[in-house]
Amino acid sequence: MLPVGSPKSMKDTDVRQGTLALMVLKTLDVLGPLHGYGIARRIEQISGDLLTVNQGTLYPVLLKLEQEGSIASEWGASENNRKARFYRLTRQGRKQLQEEARSWEQTTAIIERFFAVKAQDLK
Amino acid sequence: MKTLKRLFRRLTSWMTSARDDALLQAEFEQHIAMQTAENLRAGLSPIEARRQALLKFGNVQAIKETYRDQRGLPFIETLVCDTRHALRRMRKAPGFTAAVILTLALGIGANTATFGVIDSILIRPLAYPQAEALVSVRHTAPGLPSAPEFGGSSSMYFTYREENRSFEQFGLWSASGATVTGVAEPEMPRALFVTYGVLDAVGVKPLLGRWFSQTDDTPKSPETVLLTYGYWQRRFGGDTSIVGRTLTINSTPHTVIGVMPDAFRFQRDPELILPQRFERSAQFLGGFGFQGIARLKSGVTIEQANTDVARMLGIWLKAWPPNPGIDRTVFENARLAPRLQPLKQDVIGDIGTALWVVMGTLGLVLLIACANVANLLLVRAESRQQEIATRAALGAGWRRIAREMLVESITLGVLGGALGIGLAYAALQLLVAKGPDTLPRLHEIGIDPLALAFAVGVSVLSGALFGVVPILKYARPRVATALRSVGRTFSDGRERHRTRHILAVVQVALALVLLIGSGLMIRTFQHLRSVQPGFTHPEEIQILHSMIPMAIAKEPERVMRMQHEILDTLAAIPGVTSVGFASRAPLESFLGSNLNPIDAEDKTFASGRVPPLRQIRRIAPGYFTTMGTRVVAGRDFSWTDLYDKHRVAIVSENLAREWWGDPGAALGKRIREVGPADPWREIVGVVENVYDDGVHVKPPEFAYWPALMDRYIWGGENGSAVVSGMFAIRSNRTGTEGLLAEAQQAIWSVNGRQPVFLITTLEALYDQSMARTSFTLVMLAIAGGMGLAIGIVGIYGVIAFVVSQRIREIGIRTALGAQPAGLLGMFVRHGLWLAGIGAAIGLVAAAGLTRLMSSLLFGVTALDPVTYAAVSALLIVAGVMASYLPARRAIAIDPIQALRAE
Secondary structure, three states: OOOOOOOOOOHHHHHHHHHHHHHHHHHHHHHEEHHHHHHHHHHHHHHHHHHHOOOHHHHHHHHHHHHHHHHEEEEEEEOOOOOOEEEOOOOOHHHHHHHHHHHHHHHHHHHHHHOOOOOOHHO | HHHHHHHHHHHHHHOHHHHHHHHHHHHHHHHHHHHHHHHHOOOOOHHHHHHHHHHHHHOHHHHHHHHHHHHHHHHHHHHEEEEEHHHHHHHHHHHHHHHHHHHHHHHHHHHHHHHHHHHHHOOOOOOOOOOHHEEEEOOOOOOOOOOOOOOOOOHHHHHHHHOOEEEEEEEEEEEEEEEEEOOOEEEOOOOEOOOHHHHHOOOOOOOEEEEOOOOOOOOOOOOOOEOOOHHHHHHHOOHHHHHOOEEEOOOEEEEEEOOOOOOOOOOOOOOEEEEEEOOOOOOOOOOEEEEEEEEEEEOOHHHHHHHOOOOOHHHHHOOOOOOOOOOHHHHHHHOOEEOOHHHHHHOOOOHHHHHHHHHHHHHHHHHHHHHHHHHHHHHHHOOHHHHHHHHHHHHOOOHHHHHHHHHHHHHHHHHHHHHHHHHHHHHHHHHHHHOOOOOHHHHHHOOOHHHHHHHHHHHHHHHHHHHHHHHHHHHHOOHHHHHHHHOOOOOOHHHHHHHHHHHHHHHHHHHHHHHHHHHHHHHHHHHHHOOOOOOOOHHHEEEEEEEOOOOOOOHHHHHHHHHHHHHHHHHOOOOEEEEEEEOOOOOOOHHOEEEEEEEEEOOOOOOOOOOOOOEEEEOOHHHHHOOOEEEEOOOOOOHHHHOOOOOEEEHHHHHHHHOOHHHHOOOOEEEOOOOOOOOEEEEEEEEEEOOOOOOOOOOOOOEEEEEEEOOOOOOOEEEOOOEEEEEEEEEEEOHHHHHHHHHHHHHHHHOOOOEEEEEEEHHHHHHHHHHHHHHHHHHHHHHHHHHHHHHHHHHHHHHHHHHHHHHHHHHHHOOOOOOHHHHHHHHHHHHHHHHHHHHHHHHHHHEEEHHHHHOOOOOOOOOHHHHHHHHHHHHHHHHHHHHHHHOOOOOOOOHHHHHOOO
16 A cells, blocks of 8 residues: 555655556546546556555646646536536647656566566576 | 746746635535545445545645645745735834835945946946957057057058958047037037048947048048037037038038947047048158057957067068158167057046945945844844744744745845935936046946846845844744743843944944045045145136137238237236136146157267157246246246247256256256257246146146247248147136136137137136046045944944843942942943944954055055044044933933833
């Protein structure tokens, strides 16, 4: 479980925000425009019990992404006809997602290989 | 890019923050409502469903806080908030605020104005394109006595233009007057004579018409002239059809070929620009009366150009014949060497030191003002001590409190600075309108972005400077301990007043430095005034220059008779005591010097050596009487000497002493100007020295020749008269419009086409020669006065505060039988102690700092003991007075009242 309390350590926050941001982008990419609650639910579902977020911490991340221009938001009606704010991926966000997904894959590949190496391989 | 975008979003959202907060709240509510609905579906009770939803969401306030920090610009928000607070507090104390802002406005305004002047004159490049490549081409001659510096000769013009490797353009120029007749009254505007290359070098295109071409430079081609904007406006009302018209200049018709733009500036502020023409076949080595100007090729340094000129001097020395009557060895032995300097240095001259001294002085005044404001802020902080302590106790960090105090003082500084910029702007407008002509680049003075940046910087810096004092005292990390000591005021030790004491001592020390500076200038001025200048009562002497154009009289004798007639008419004006005529008035060296080597019959000079240069002036009888120059030995010239062409001369006392040891011994000796067959002239009189270059410079040695002579090296076949000369009128009506009108009328009654120009009084010339000293004196005196006043107020404030804090103690002392005299002494000693320490520090600082102004002093050294002693005494006495007044209040206190106080 990732520690997702009130941010105290900046370093910790950065890592968490970075991961969370990538998940948000991917969620919006897969599901299309979605409100904050929907994004939080989706992340919970996908990660199972491995990741339970304090749902509120999602909002500063959404703000940051919006300020950077990766996502945009507008107010609309939710499923049960209530007013809700919907977030959607922008073109730039899609590009960012592709780039980050690629670099993420590269990183995982490197780490995987690194752990796969056995002691005798290094001789 | 991303960061920038975010910053921009933050900026915009910071402005819409209230609406955004409501929306965020709504979004959160919505989120929690959805989660609650989800929980309800999972079968939880409504209350439990909402509780779980809230738990899952997390701490709403903390999230909002993070969100807000990310959204807006918290630093700016607090800054705005602090500024708003500061402004509110200022409004509540209008008296305090006004005092502080006014003090700062004066200090910052004075500094900004002076910086504006320094910036315009010293820092900004000249108003020409790529002005840094412009140099003035000067020479020096280490082989001549006193190694004079001079411009260039006409032969150099040809050599330098043809042989140089480092100049893009080169030309010679000279400035003098030129008569313009036929348009309204005859007049003599300032004229600039330029060879081809000068205007090309400065690179300012004409507004109308064209520049001079090489044809205009060629002798015998049609005469042409360029007008400057000011003259064109004044004389022709900006008439654009002027180009192609003809003007009669120096009695010859000249075609106007163009008008220079308004922004065109040149040394000596010319009104007309005329081509300087040289006949190539008639040029000699000598005759260095021209100024050289060049534009260096890009990438060429002054050192490289100097080397290039040194090389060309070798070619030049071989290429041209020496002037008739002068041996070539004279030029060889002079060892001419180039001395190029940036044109800017030529233009601004030696005004720099005086300006920097004034700037430094006003900087000190600002420092004193800051110390004073810091003191006022301390008093305010004292009264807020409890508030600050309470806030600290409630958890406000000391940084936060310090920042708020700093914001308040910087706000004060900026407000004072804004007012100060207004004052500086007004002051500079006044300076440009009324300023002395001796100030170079006067019309370029103004406040440009650099000066504005300076003002803003100084404002913020002084705000921070005086703001940091109360912060160090009250908002340090241990701020909370203050809470303990408030309550009843105790009579406490020196510790408590230490900051205040330091400030008072600093003020006294700085004031002493300023006062010593102004004291030294006063002593300099006294010394200058006490020099016997070689003339008396300059305020009575009216000076008019006039010229007899060739078209009216050519014959030297006729010219002289005409001037004689004018003298007689002038003498007949009521109220005129005496009149005189000479080639030039004393203290007019700005018209250019008239130095030439003088030879004495009984002295021999080694061959190839030039005798020393002497000042030459031509005079008519009565000149010395009018000026009040004493005849030391012998007699003045007589009209018979002039009309009968007696070969006579008069010399100055210093020349007579140098050559013959005694004024009397000079009589009967014969002298002449070095040149082809100038006749020997017998010395018939010796007159006292005249300080012709200003009283701060050693008086030059003079040779006076008669205004009319039969033979003269610079004259023609029929002899020589002074065509353009100066009439001096001694009268008790000098300086009045009436006398001037009558004098002009007198001249025009003899000859209606004779221009009258350079109208002034000898007193004006005398004052002008001391302009730099009096300017510095006035500025330093103002600064010193301000410094003294603020310093005294500083001591007074400290003692008054100490007295008010120790009322209880005084009451107890009085009740126990302390004598009033003893109490009085206690406080006065306290004040004296502050003044004494301040004075001691100030003396040391002054000894170091005044050395910087030694080039401005005359007759006193920078360590003049009289000034130092007098100023210290003045300051100590002032310190005693400043502490005596509040101390008297202390002994008037009724002990019962005092103990009941609070």
